[in-house]
Amino acid sequence: MPTNAGSPSPQEAFRSTLARRVGQPPDAWAVAEVSLVLWRRIAAQLAPVIGVRGVDALFGRALHLASREYPWLAQPLADEPRADPMASGCGRLQVRDGTAALEAAMALLGTFTDLLATLIGTTLCERLLAPVAEAEHAS
DSSP states (O other): OOOOTTSOOHHHHHHHHHHHHSTTTTOHHHHHHHHHHHHHHHHHHHHHHHHHHHHHHHHHHHHHHHTTTSGGGGSOOTTOOTTOHHHHHHHHHTTSOHHHHHHHHHHHHHHHHHHHHHHHOHHHHHHHHHHHHHHHHHO
16 A cells, blocks of 8 residues: 555554564564554544444455465454454464464454555545554554
8 A cells, every 4th residue: 555655554554563562572462462452443543434334344354355364363262252353353363373473463454454445545544544553653
């Protein structure tokens, strides 16, 4: 997703935030926790525009597509919260190896932002996600 020359795209900022906050080597619990915080902020930013159901549907589609490369993302956990797709998806990250969890989290974020850009256009996608990306990147 292209962006202004000097500032990273939201997708790049999210990837950078994840990589920076989960440590080296990546810890799966940290990946799940940081991912969920990031997803909650993304959802809060997008819900006024596409609705909570729209965010959930887009997240579900991104999860489905990312599970092609990471099949375990599609396998529900026994105790996962069914009413919260983001918590469920992030919960699946914490039961994996840290590196695999980080790669899957990044793939899921990338797929989500690509789908959103396809749905509403790259410019609007970047405009909507930029405040979240900038806040995450700065912290």
